[in-house]
Amino acid sequence: MDLTWTEEEEAFRAEARAWLEANVPRGLPSGDTAPGFALHREWERELFDARWAVVSWPREYGGREATLFEWLIFEEEYHRAGGPQRVTQNGIFLLAPTLFEFGTQEQKDSILPRMAAAEDLWCQGWSEPDAGSDLAAIKSMAVRDDSGAGWRLTGQKTWTTRGAFCTHLFGLFRTDPSAERHRGLTYFLVPLAAEGVTVRGFGRLDGDEGFAEVFLEDALVPEGAVLGEVDRGWEVAMDTAGSERELTLRSPGRFQATAARLVELWRERPDPGLRDEVVRAWMDAEAYQLHTLQTVTRLAGGGRAGPEASLTKLFWSELDVRLHETALRLLGPEAELDGPWSKGFQFALAGPIYAGTNEIQRNVVAERVLGLPRR
Amino acid sequence: MLEKECPPAALRRAWANETGRVPGLWPKLCAMGVVGADAAAFSPLDLVLVLEETGRACVPEPVVGTFASGPGGGAAAATGLGLAVSPLVLYADSVERLVLEHEGGLWSLPPSRASLAPCPAVDGSRRLFEVSWDPGDAERLELDPRSVLDRAALAAAAQLCGTAQQLLDAAVAYAGQRHQFGQPIGAFQAVKHKLADVALRLEFARPVVYRAAWSMDPVHVSMAKAHASQAALLAARAALQVHGAMGYTVEHDLHMWLKRAWALAASWGDAAWHVQRVGEAVLRDRAAAPLDSPVSPGPGRLGTGR
Ligand SMILES: Cc1cc2nc3c(=O)[nH]c(=O)nc-3n(C[C@H](O)[C@H](O)[C@H](O)COP(=O)(O)OP(=O)(O)OC[C@H]3O[C@@H](n4cnc5c(N)ncnc54)[C@H](O)[C@@H]3O)c2cc1C
Numbered sequence: 001m002d003l004t005w006t007e008e009e010e011a012f013r014a015e016a017r018a019w020l021e022a023n024v025p026r027g028l029p030s031g032d033t034a035p036g037f038a039l040h041r042e043w044e045r046e047l048f049d050a051r052w053a054v055v056s057w058p059r060e061y062g063g064r065e066a067t068l069f070e071w072l073i074f075e076e077e078y079h080r081a082g083g084p085q086r087v088t089q090n091g092i093f094l095l096a097p098t099l100f101e102f103g104t105q106e107q108k109d110s111i112l113p114r115m116a117a118a119e120d121l122w123c124q125g126w127s128e129p130d131a132g133s134d135l136a137a138i139k140s141m142a143v144r145d146d147s148g149a150g151w152r153l154t155g156q157k158t159w160t161t162r163g164a165f166c167t168h169l170f171g172l173f174r175t176d177p178s179a180e181r182h183r184g185l186t187y188f189l190v191p192l193a194a195e196g197v198t199v200r201g202f203g204r205l206d207g208d209e210g211f212a213e214v215f216l217e218d219a220l221v222p223e224g225a226v227l228g229e230v231d232r233g234w235e236v237a238m239d240t241a242g243s244e245r246e247l248t249l250r251s252p253g254r255f256q257a258t259a260a261r262l263v264e265l266w267r268e269r270p271d272p273g274l275r276d277e278v279v280r281a282w283m284d285a286e287a288y289q290l291h292t293l294q295t296v297t298r299l300a301g302g303g304r305a306g307p308e309a310s311l312t313k314l315f316w317s318e319l320d321v322r323l324h325e326t327a328l329r330l331l332g333p334e335a336e337l338d339g340p341w342s343k344g345f346q347f348a349l350a351g352p353i354y355a356g357t358n359e360i361q362r363n364v365v366a367e368r369v370l371g372l373p374r375r
Numbered sequence: 376m377l378e379k380e381c382p383p384a385a386l387r388r389a390w391a392n393e394t395g396r397v398p399g400l401w402p403k404l405c406a407m408g409v410v411g412a413d414a415a416a417f418s419p420l421d422l423v424l425v426l427e428e429t430g431r432a433c434v435p436e437p438v439v440g441t442f443a444s445g446p447g448g449g450a451a452a453a454t455g456l457g458l459a460v461s462p463l464v465l466y467a468d469s470v471e472r473l474v475l476e477h478e479g480g481l482w483s484l485p486p487s488r489a490s491l492a493p494c495p496a497v498d499g500s501r502r503l504f505e506v507s508w509d510p511g512d513a514e515r516l517e518l519d520p521r522s523v524l525d526r527a528a529l530a531a532a533a534q535l536c537g538t539a540q541q542l543l544d545a546a547v548a549y550a551g552q553r554h555q556f557g558q559p560i561g562a563f564q565a566v567k568h569k570l571a572d573v574a575l576r577l578e579f580a581r582p583v584v585y586r587a588a589w590s591m592d593p594v595h596v597s598m599a600k601a602h603a604s605q606a607a608l609l610a611a612r613a614a615l616q617v618h619g620a621m622g623y624t625v626e627h628d629l630h631m632w633l634k635r636a637w638a639l640a641a642s643w644g645d646a647a648w649h650v651q652r653v654g655e656a657v658l659r660d661r662a663a664a665p666l667d668s669p670v671s672p673g674p675g676r677l678g679t680g681r
Binding site for chain 1: 550558568570571575578581586650651657
C-alpha cells in the first residue's frame, strides 16, 4: 500500500484545480427545473470544450484517457471547488460504462461524443408503476415492427430523473413474454422525440420538477437501438446498476466537501452537544474515501464490480443523510428554512431509495456477500 | 499457525490456567517475527494483517503491549504495558518486563521488582494487574508515551477487526445451520439485515486501520481505533443476538470472542476518547480545508496489505 500521489497525478490535480477555480459557476439554480437545466447544460458544454467533461474517456470521444486515480482526483477537485450537480450524470456515469462494455462500434461512435458534449441528454428508464424494487416485473413491451424497420415500444416508465429535460432514455423492455421473468428483456436506447413518446414532468419531495413519467405507444425505434443482445437485457442492465453502486455515481469528493462544510458550520455555531456527531460524520466521509481508494486499487488491478458494491451504496447513502441531519441539528430553528442544507437534506433522503433501496442492498449483502440462505 | 496452535480449546484452557496464556505460543509468535526481536524489521503496515489475525484467533498473549513498546524499546521481550489511558497491565505476572508511564515518561522494570495486585476481568484470559512500583527500581526509556499509545491503539484496532470478522463469520455460520419455523434463521430478513450492518461497519473500518498503519499519524490512529471499536461492538451485539441463548452460555465458544471485543474496545482509548482526539484536530486547527490538511493526505493506492 502506498498512499502518495505520483508527480503526474499531482500535476493533473494542479491543472484541474486551476481550471475549476477559474471557471466553476457560482449560484446556479437547481438543474431539476427547466430554466436551471438549460444553464447547467451550458456549464456541461464548457466542461466539454475544456476536456473536463469525461476525463477518463478516450480522446476521440472528448476525454483525456485519465486513469481511475486521476478520475478520483478530478472528482475531488470538482467538489472542492463547489462544482454544481452534473445533469449529464445518468449518461456519462451510468450508460457510458455499459456502452463501452456492450455497445457496437457504431453505437459508441454515434452516441458517446454527443453525450459528452451535452448535446444528447440521457435519462434512466428502469422503474414502472408496478416494478420498483422488483425490477424484473416490468411490463413495457417491445415487438418487432411488421415492416422490419425496427421495434415498437409500448408501456410506461416512471420516476425518470430529469426525464422532462432529457433527449434520450435508456431502459428495459420485455421482448419475450413467454420467457422466465429475468429472460426475455432487452435493453433499448430510445430518442424521446420519437413519435408515440409522451413525457410528463412532476415534482419531487423538494418541489422541483426532477421526476418524469414516460408513456410509450407503439413508438418506433431502429434495430440499432438495441444495446447488447436481444432478450439479454437483464445482464446488460445489471452492469449499469453495478457502476451506479460501486463507484461512478457518488465519488468521495462529494461527501468530503459536505463534511468540510459541516465542520465550517460547527465552527460558526460550536454546539458542544453535537461535537462528536460532527466529528463522527467527518470520520465516516474519510472512511468512505479510503474505502474508495481500496476499490479503485482493486479495479485498476483488473477486478470487477461484485455484490460488494451494495456495501458501498449503503455507506454513501446513509453517510449523506447523517451529514445533513447533523447540519440541520446545528442550525436548530433555522433548519426549517429553505436553504442549501435543507435542500441537500431532502436530496440525501432519496439516497436510501434510488439505485436499489437500502433494504434490497442489505438483502444482497446478506445473501451474496455473506452467503446467508435465500429462504 | 494460529488455527493449529491457538484453537478455541486452547483458549478455553487458557481461561482456566495460571497465566491466562497458551503455553508455548509466545515463542512461536516470536519465531514468526510477529513479535519479538525479528519484528523490529517490519513496519506497522507489514504487521497489521498479522495483528488482525491474532484478533481473529482471540490470541491470549501480550501482543499489543509488546508491539506498542516495540522498535526503540530495547530488547523486544514480552511486555506488559501500562499507560495513563489504560492503566491496568495485562499479563504483568508472566511477561519479561513492564513498561509503565510515570510523570510523562516511560520506564521499564522486571515484574519481580514491582508489586502486582490482580484485577479479575470479564475476559478470563485477560489477566490484569494494578502495578505498584518505585521509579528508583526502573530504567527510564527514550520512548514517547504518545507514540507508544498510538502503536497500542493501532494494534488493538487491528485485533478488533479480526475479532469482529470472527464474530460475524460465527453468526453467519450459525444462522445458516440453526432452523426455526421450518427454515434456517438466516433466511429471516431481520437476521440478514443485522448481519449486513456488521459487514458494512467492518468493511469501512478496515481501510481506515490500514491507512493508520501506513502513516502512523496520531489522528489517523484515533480514527482507526474509533471505527474498529464501533464495528467490533456492533459485531458482538449482533452475534450474540443471532445465537440466541446458545450465545449466552459459557459452554459455547462465542462468549470468549464477545468478551475480547468488549475488552479491546475499551482499552487504549475507547471510541469516544478517540473521537474526542480527532475532534481536537479537525474542529480546531487542521480542518480549515480538510481536503488539504495532513489529516487527509492526498491518498493514492490503498491495497489490503503490502
Ligand atoms: C430521487 C429518485 C430518483 C429516481 N430516479 C430514477 C430514474 O432515473 N430512473 C428509474 O428508473 N427509477 C428512478 N427512481 C426509482 C427507484 O429506482 C425506485 O424508487 C426504487 O427502485 C424502489 O422502488 P419503489 O419506489 O417502487 O419502491 P418499492 O419497491 O415499492 O418499495 C417500497 C418499500 O418496500 C421495501 N421493499 C420492497 N421489496 C422489499 C424486499 N424484498 N425486502 C425488504 N424490503 C422491501 C423497499 O425497500 C421500500 O422501503 C428514482 C427514485 C428516486 C427516489
